[in-house]
Amino acid sequence: MQDFFVRAGSAVSRSSSSITLDAFDLAILNILQRDNSTPQRVIGEAVNLSAPAVQRRIRRMDDAGVIQANVAVIDxxxxxxxxxxxxxxxxxxxxxxxxxxxxxxxxxxxxxxxxxxxxxxxxxxxxxxxxxxxxxxxxxxxxxxxxxxxxxxxxxxxxxxxxxxxxxxxxx
Amino acid sequence: MQDFFVRAGSAVSRSSSSITLDAFDLAILNILQRDNSTPQRVIGEAVNLSAPAVQRRIRRMDDAGVIQANVAVIDxxxxxxxxxxxxxxxxxxxxxxxxxxxxxxxxxxxxxxxxxxxxxxxxxxxxxxxxxxxxxxxxxxxxxxxxxxxxxxxxxxxxxxxxxxxxxxxxx
DNA sequence: GCACGCACGAAAAAATCTTGCATTCATCAG
DNA sequence: CTGATGAATGCAAGATTTTTTCGTGCGTGC
CATH class of the missing domain: 3.30.70.920 (Lrp/AsnC effector binding domain/regulation of amino acid metabolism (RAM) domain)
Structure with missing residues (x-):
C-alpha cells in the first residue's frame, strides 16, 4: 500500500481535532461510507489489518469528527x-x-x-x-x-x- | 401508541415491495436515521419492544428497501x-x-x-x-x-x- | 370452535465488538 | 552505535450485541 497522507481539517472546519489519515484510514472510510454494517473482521481482510486495528482506527476517526454520523438512509x-x-x-x-x-x-x-x-x-x-x-x-x-x-x-x-x-x- | 399507518411505496418508487409500516416501524426508523449504531436493545426500550422484535422489523424494512443503505457520514x-x-x-x-x-x-x-x-x-x-x-x-x-x-x-x-x-x- | 398465520418475548447460540497485553518498528537522545 | 520511548500492531480473552430457536397469544377465516 502506497504512502498517502491527508492532513485532516481545514480553515473552514469547525472544532475538529484535525488528525492525520493514512491510506488505511481512507480505505476504511471508503468501505464505511458505503456500508457501515460491514463487520470489522471483513474490513480488516479488505485492507490487510486485524479487526482490533480497524476498530481502533474507526474509533479514532469517530472521536476526531472525521466520521460525523452513522445513519440509516431511508427512502x-x-x-x-x-x-x-x-x-x-x-x-x-x-x-x-x-x-x-x-x-x-x-x-x-x-x-x-x-x-x-x-x-x-x-x-x-x-x-x-x-x-x-x-x-x-x-x-x-x-x-x-x-x-x-x-x-x-x-x-x-x-x-x-x-x-x-x-x-x-x-x-x- | 396510536394507530398510524403509512402505505409504503408510491407511483414514483422503483422496485420496492411496498410494505406497510406502523407506528413502531416509524419510531425505529426515526432512531436509525439519526444513529444506526444504536443497539437494538436500546431501541427496544425506546419503542417498547423486545430486541428481537426490533431486529425483525429492521430486517423487514431493509429487505423491502425502506432502508436504502447504512452508511457512515464523512466530513x-x-x-x-x-x-x-x-x-x-x-x-x-x-x-x-x-x-x-x-x-x-x-x-x-x-x-x-x-x-x-x-x-x-x-x-x-x-x-x-x-x-x-x-x-x-x-x-x-x-x-x-x-x-x-x-x-x-x-x-x-x-x-x-x-x-x-x-x-x-x-x-x- | 378450531386451525392457521403472524408477531411477540424469553432464552440460548452465534457473531461481533472491545480490551488487555506482549511484541514490533521507527524515532531519537546519549 | 546503543538503548529508551512512543505508536501501532496482532493475538487472545472477555463483554456486548446480534441472531436464532422455540413456545405463546391474538386475530381471522373456515
Whole structure:
C-alpha cells in the first residue's frame, strides 16, 4: 500500500481535532461510507489489518469528527414523503444577523433536509422533502412569505433522484 | 401508541415491495436515521419492544428497501475535499436519450455527490464535492464543456454547510 | 370452535465488538 | 552505535450485541 497522507481539517472546519489519515484510514472510510454494517473482521481482510486495528482506527476517526454520523438512509417515498424540491432563496438584506436568523429558521424546519449558504445569484439553497405540493405550499408560506427578509425564491421539483447520497470522493 | 399507518411505496418508487409500516416501524426508523449504531436493545426500550422484535422489523424494512443503505457520514473537509458546490444544468435538447446520457455521465462522476433531474428553469441540479476550485474547473470542462448538449450551467459555491443530511421528516 | 398465520418475548447460540497485553518498528537522545 | 520511548500492531480473552430457536397469544377465516 502506497504512502498517502491527508492532513485532516481545514480553515473552514469547525472544532475538529484535525488528525492525520493514512491510506488505511481512507480505505476504511471508503468501505464505511458505503456500508457501515460491514463487520470489522471483513474490513480488516479488505485492507490487510486485524479487526482490533480497524476498530481502533474507526474509533479514532469517530472521536476526531472525521466520521460525523452513522445513519440509516431511508427512502422518502416509502414513508409517505415522495416529493423532493430544490429551492434557491434570495434575501433582501445580507446583514449578518438576518443571515443567521434565516439559517436558524431553515435548520429548524424538519422538511428542510439540507441547507447551504452560498455565493452567487442566490443566498441559500435548500433541499426540501414533503409529502405533497400542498405541504410545500404551506412550507413556503411559513418560511418565505412570512419572512420579510426573503426577496424571492425559485423552485425546482425533482422528477428523478438520479443520485442521492453523502458519499465523499476519497483520494486514493 | 396510536394507530398510524403509512402505505409504503408510491407511483414514483422503483422496485420496492411496498410494505406497510406502523407506528413502531416509524419510531425505529426515526432512531436509525439519526444513529444506526444504536443497539437494538436500546431501541427496544425506546419503542417498547423486545430486541428481537426490533431486529425483525429492521430486517423487514431493509429487505423491502425502506432502508436504502447504512452508511457512515464523512466530513468532506477532513479528507481534503473542503468545497461543496451547487450546479444548475440546462440542456440544449430534452430528448429522452440525451437526458439519459446526461444522467449516466453525472452519476459516473465521483465528484457528483447528488444529482437530481428537475423541472423548472434548469434540467439538473448537482451537488458537487471537490478539493479545490481548480478541480471544479476541470470537472466543468469534462462534464459540461465537452458535452455538446449542455446549454449552460450556473454555479453556487457553498460558504456554509448549514444543515446536511439525508434525514426524512417522519409522520408521527 | 378450531386451525392457521403472524408477531411477540424469553432464552440460548452465534457473531461481533472491545480490551488487555506482549511484541514490533521507527524515532531519537546519549 | 546503543538503548529508551512512543505508536501501532496482532493475538487472545472477555463483554456486548446480534441472531436464532422455540413456545405463546391474538386475530381471522373456515
Amino acid at each position: 422518502p417515498a416509502e414513508v409517505g414523503q415522495p416529493i423532493t424540491i430544490f429551492v434557491e432563496v434570495e434575501l433582501e438584506s445580507e446583514r449578518a444577523d438576518l443571515i443567521d436568523a434565516a439559517k436558524r429558521a431553515f435548520t429548524a424546519a424538519p422538511e428542510v433536509q439540507q441547507c447551504y449558504y452560498v455565493t452567487g445569484e442566490a443566498d441559500f439553497v435548500l433541499v426540501v422533502i414533503v409529502p405533497s405540493m400542498g405541504a410545500y405550499e404551506a412550507l413556503t408560506r411559513r418560511l418565505f412569505f412570512d419572512n420579510a427578509n426573503v426577496k424571492k425564491f425559485r423552485t425546482f421539483v425533482a422528477m428523478d433522484r438520479v443520485k442521492v447520497g453523502l458519499t465523499v470522493p476519497l483520494p486514493r | 468532506p473537509a477532513e479528507v481534503g475535499q473542503p468545497i461543496t458546490i451547487f450546479v444548475e444544468v440546462e440542456l440544449e435538447s430534452e430528448r429522452a436519450d440525451l437526458i439519459d446520457a446526461a444522467k449516466r455521465a453525472f452519476t459516473a462522476a465521483p465528484e457528483v455527490q447528488q444529482c437530481y433531474y428537475v423541472t423548472g428553469e434548469a434540467d439538473f441540479v448537482l451537488v458537487v464535492i471537490v478539493p479545490s476550485m481548480g478541480a471544479y474547473e476541470a470537472l466543468t470542462r469534462r462534464l459540461f464543456f465537452d458535452n455538446a448538449n449542455v446549454k449552460k450551467f450556473r454555479t453556487f459555491v457553498a460558504m456554509d454547510r448549514v444543515k446536511v443530511g439525508l434525514t426524512v421528516p417522519l409522520p408521527r
